[in-house]
Amino acid sequence: MTIASATQSGPGRTAADPADPSAAPIQLTVVRRDGGSTSFDQTKISVALSKAFLAVEGPEAGGSHRVRDLVVELTERVVAALTSRGDARRSVQVEDIQDQVELALMRAGEHQVARAYVLYREERTKARTPEDAAELGSERPGLTVRAADGSTAPLDVERLRVVVAEAAAGLDAVDAELILNETLGSCYDGIAQHEVELALVMAARSYVETEPEYSYAASRLLLDQIRRETLGRVHGEPRQASQADMATAYVEYFPRYIETGIEAGLLDPELATFDLPKLAAAIRPERDLDFAFLGLQTLYDRYLLHIDKVRFELPQAFFLRVAMGIALEEDDREDRAIEFYELLSSFRFMSSTPTLFNSGTTRPQLSSCFLTTVDDDLAGIFAGIRNNALLAKYSGGLGNDWTPVRGIGAKIRGTNGESQGVVPFLKIANDTAVAVNQGGKRRGAVCAYLETWHLDIEEFLDLRKNTGDERRRTHDMNTANWVPDLFLQRVEAGGEWTLFSPDEVPELHDLYGTAFAEAYVGYEQAADRGEIRVLRRIKAVELWRRMLTVLFETGHPWITFKDACNLRSPQQHDGVVHSSNLCTEITLNTTVDETAVCNLGSVNLVAHLTGSGLDADLLRATVKTAVRMLDNVIDVNLYTTPESERANQRHRPVGLGLMGFADALFALRIPYSSDTAVAFADSSMEQISYHAIEASSDLAAERGRYESYDGSLWSRGVLPVDSIELLREARGGDLTVDTSRQLDWDTLRAKVLRDGMRNSNVLAIAPTATISNICGVSQSIEPIYRNLFVKSNMSGEFTVANPYLVADLKARGLWDQVMVSDLKYHDGILSRIDRVPADLRELYATAFEVEPAWLVKAASRRQKWLDQAQSLNLYMSAPSGKALDELYRSAWRHGLKTTYYLRSQSATHVEKSTLKGTDGRLNAVPVTPETPAVCKIDDPDCEACQ
Structure with missing residues (x-):
């Protein structure tokens, strides 16, 4: 086979690493859609680019020096991108080349030409026959896979087919054959096993921008990789298991997992005293399929326990381990652990990051x-x-x-x-x-x-x-x-x-x-x-x-x-609040002798929706269990200073918050910029507040009141909503806060006076940037940032498409590759895309399109129900001194306790190129919303609150 070398841009330079002049030129083979290969020919790129310019600018473009020079420059950029990756692969697919052409056009600012190129690609895709696709799926002969120990074996295409079929099961928009073909096109003879697994995941990830369901397919393919790694580590021998196998595999694995963790000094030996067979039988393997890719990758990278960077903890074992750690001092430990597990694994509630990191371990510092x-x-x-x-x-x-x-x-x-x-x-x-x-x-x-x-x-x-x-x-x-x-x-x-x-x-x-x-x-x-x-x-x-x-x-x-x-x-x-915390939602007393401590977790609002609104009974059940979990944290916690232990034991504060607010609005068809959204913020927070106070009072009747209860507002019959009047009086009436209510607060007030409270504070809304990723919902109370963007965090860069918007556009026949291209070009903002109907533009307005006054109004309605505060980001698309002055005075006058980041738009937004092939840590450009020089939307500094 003849393999042609490809030159990079610049006279006399080859595709070799520029840092190593002695290196041989990198040579490329193009893998065709039929599975065959051909030598790389960069003149075909020049021809394609020229045709794209001719299609947009007409025949006169053929004689334009500007177009000719630009075609040469863009061709060199494409070749450089294809030959500078530095990985072991020396072949590229046709789709890879086309992606880079589109990327080069976008980055050069030739958006109309890029759009024409996208349309051309889409037409060519539709023109291919089903027989063409079937031919692509044929087994590629002669390929071998190299195991970790250096041994080789034939590529098991049939197992790949089974794994991909499982990944696509129940996902109507996911084409299993497409993923399989993309994967096979990336394979080469002697490919490593982990590279095959990576190719599967990357194949599915590359389609997320056009179909959000591929995020779940990618997650399930990653899950197969996690199962191989984890089961092999726990059982001491290579093992693979399909999703269908896990109904029995989890039961066998779980006791060995506990044993492995204790032997490694990572898990608390007390976990071995639980009835492990009973707990293993309660595991829900099917819930492994509920992760979107970002959630499972985040879990894998940062939460699942490992020994020398080899994971031995599966996702459901992770949730059960956390539940067991929180239930350690319960009388009926197994039943409570299962109750807590059900809440976590269903994503109805999620504990904060420190609790997830450390619960059930030998260092159980669980406070946030x-x-x-x-x-x-x-x-x-x-x-x-x-x-x-x-x-x-x-x-x-x-x-x-x-x-x-x-x-x-x-x-x-x-x-x-x-x-x-x-x-x-x-x-x-x-x-x-x-x-x-x-x-x-x-x-x-x-x-x-x-x-x-x-x-x-x-x-x-x-x-x-x-x-x-x-x-x-x-x-x-x-x-x-x-x-x-x-x-x-x-x-x-x-x-x-x-x-x-x-x-x-x-x-x-x-x-x-x-x-x-x-x-x-x-x-x-x-x-x-x-x-x-x-x-x-x-x-x-x-x-x-x-x-x-x-x-x-x-x-x-x-x-x-x-x-x-x-x-x-x-x-x-009993003291004074002298500051808030890292994320401005905690408002607890401090002294030199007492370090205030808060223990956090968040209710997933969208998981409690029905067609007509919030399921009040389900929400009450969730909150009741969640408050018990948070209260338990105080007693099983590892305290690293005596000042923190003293304060936490005396006052027992917890902070129950929420996430998925924007998702709930989408599901209920409520625009963020509306009185209806403000009313929903009010009613949803009222229900959470009512049930949380009720749950803490129930715990007081069962376990006793917190030590410093006497003399508190609770003991005087003053609930959070009542305390608004104390602030109004101090300000001489200068306060703009709605005090309406819908639930029976008189009955709850009487209960608190009778039974007391287990916790000095019960409610606080944290940012949830990480745990909302795990649950696959929008962050905290935030409006959506963009409808299509690349999210960057410590696990890499991830394409995020708004699935609610995609579903609506599909229903109206508007979701196609051109819409994807338009969303990229317009930074995920619908108001600039004429063919999107007005009602969808209003419903899916992004953070900088929502007037900040609406954020303040909604926050004011929530604040009246909170005994602590909320992490409230404020967004301004065009800040001015006058606008800032009005905004922050309004926040003060509306009774807010705190504000968090002020977010203004950076000079550049979403990468205006194809996200296909750039959705990963190797070659993606991280794109995050920023205020000038600082603040990221997914702030890694604040994960303690998440």
């Missing part, structure tokens, strides 16, 4: 979030940094209250010197977060909070800037403003604002509401009398403008509201 207050002396500061390291080690997310630390120029009595302020210590905290990377799973994640009256607030605003003294920058740490109401009232009144060092105004840190305002004015008067040594005065509106400017420029500091967090806190009798 930790909040600390840093004391104002060297011992206290470095004790706080040390605690950060210990808490972050096992996946905790941190929120630090730095307000007590004195400001620049404040007197240090011990040395008779002057303080350099809080910033140098924040730099050390930042570097500690980077150093403690949780065993390589992710870097430590921390957010520093500072009150707006602190003397160093202006330097604090600059911490995330890319310019200035690097010794006073913290590029890896999140920051947040802790804003009292008095400051915003001064902004609106055009008044002055005074900055103090906390060592001279010690009361302010622990005061809020009218008490804070009175004390603050008193200190200002003392300053006027010359009784305050260090201070600075500034126009309140100037500081506010700078806060908003820096928020837009760097994504930080976030804006959170001190008084709303405290005046509505159930625990205001």
Whole structure:
């Protein structure tokens, strides 16, 4: 067979690695659709490109120097892309070449030509006969597969056919033969076993952009790979099992899996004392098929247990292991473990990442979030940094209250010197977060909070800037403003604002509401009398403008509201909320002696829908079990500091949230930008809140009230929805919050007064970026980002297509390759595609098309039911000073406790090229929505809350 060499762009250069001049040129063979092969000829690419330009620009394009030069340049780009991958494969398929042609056209900005090329490809595909497809599926003779031990065997095409058929079972839009043919076209003689498995997965993944069901097919093909790896490790010999085999294979595997994990020192030996046959019999193997590809790949890469990077944990064993760990101290452990397993494996509820990582292991640090207050002396500061390291080690997310630390120029009595302020210590905290990377799973994640009256607030605003003294920058740490109401009232009144060092105004840190305002004015008067040594005065509106400017420029500091967090806190009798957490949804009291701890999990809203709305009975059952699971975490948890154990045992806070809100709106045909969506946010959160409070009260009757219950708002009959009036009164009525309700809150209030509460706090909405991937639903309460995009996280890059939109477009005869191309070109936004009907444009409006006012309205309706807060991202397509000012004042006036990232659009969005063949870690371009220079939609820093 003759194999032609292909040159890269640039005179005299070959397709060899440019870093190795002595390397031989890479040579390519083209695999035809009929399974045969031919030598690579780049002139065919030039001809195809020329025809595409002629089709769009007419015959005159043939004589255009611009077109001729562009054809040469694009041809060289295509050849370079085909020959620079560096893998062992020396053959390409026709489809690969065509993909690269389309990619080159898109990247060159020749979108109309690319569209014509897409249409041509689609017409050619339709023109092929069924006999052509059957011929492609014929067995390719002479191919061998190389096993891990170096032995070879013939390629088992029949087993591939069975595996692919299982992957396509029940997926009407998935063509099993297409996947098989694509896979066979990628195989070569002597291919490694793992490469065959990868080829199967990649073949299915390449069609996700045109048909979302291929995501499930790809997941099932990955599952076959996981079964081979896992069963072989547990049984000590090579094993393969089809999905049909797993009904019995799981039962045999599960006890051996527990034994393997204990012997490796990874699983708690107590798990072996469960009735393992009973638990194994409860496993639902069919639920392995419910994962979309992104979910299963994420699970494989980061959650399934391994020994020397060889997985020994199957997905359903993973869920059951987590359930067993949470049920360790239950009286009826097996039944409770099965109950918890049912909830997790059905995706109705998902525990947060630390719980999933560590439950049932020898290091069961299951809590999600930790909040600390840093004391104002060297011992206290470095004790706080040390605690950060210990808490972050096992996946905790941190929120630090730095307000007590004195400001620049404040007197240090011990040395008779002057303080350099809080910033140098924040730099050390930042570097500690980077150093403690949780065993390589992710870097430590921390957010520093500072009150707006602190003397160093202006330097604090600059911490995330890319310019200035690097010794006073913290590029890896999140920051947040802790804003009292008095400051915003001064902004609106055009008044002055005074900055103090906390060592001279010690009361302010622990005061809020009218008490804070009175004390603050008193200190200002003392300053006027010359009784305050260090201070600075500034126009309140100037500081506010700078806060908003820096928020837009760097994504930080976030804006959170001190008084709303405290005046509505159930625990205001026992301390003060000095900060929120890493993701701004936790609002718990902290002191130097108590590190607040919260234990998180989220209800999957869309899993509780019927044709007419939420299934109230199913939702109640889910919430009841979920709250029990979260409460159990407190007792089985590994505490790495005494301050965190003390706080968690005294107050027992948990945070039940939700995810899949956007999916629920799609399923109910409700546009995000509508009063109906706001009403659904209200009613759905009301039901979750009601059932969660009821469940905690039930646990109090069964297990006892939490230690600091007496004196709490709960003990006074004040539920979260009632506490709105405390905030309204403190603000003199300046509050825009709807207080309507639909359920029987009087009966629940009476129950709480009678039985008490097991948990000081019950509700908080976390971001859920990772666990929502596992469940295959939209993140938390977020609007959809794009209808077609590439999602990037630590597991790679994944094509994500909105399946609800695809189904609607199919039903109207509008889903084709041209629509895919248009979605790419228009960044997944429908409003720019004329042939999409208006009702679909409205229903599937993306995050930057939704006016942020709707986000605030919906958040306000949820906030009234929450005893903690919610991670609320705000999106602005065209931010301005006036728009930002109005947005954040509106959030404050609507009673929100916190806000999270401000997300504005980056200069470039979705990759305007084919996603086929680029959906993977080897050659994909990660595309994520970003604010300028920072914030990703799938923020890896915040997985502790997910």
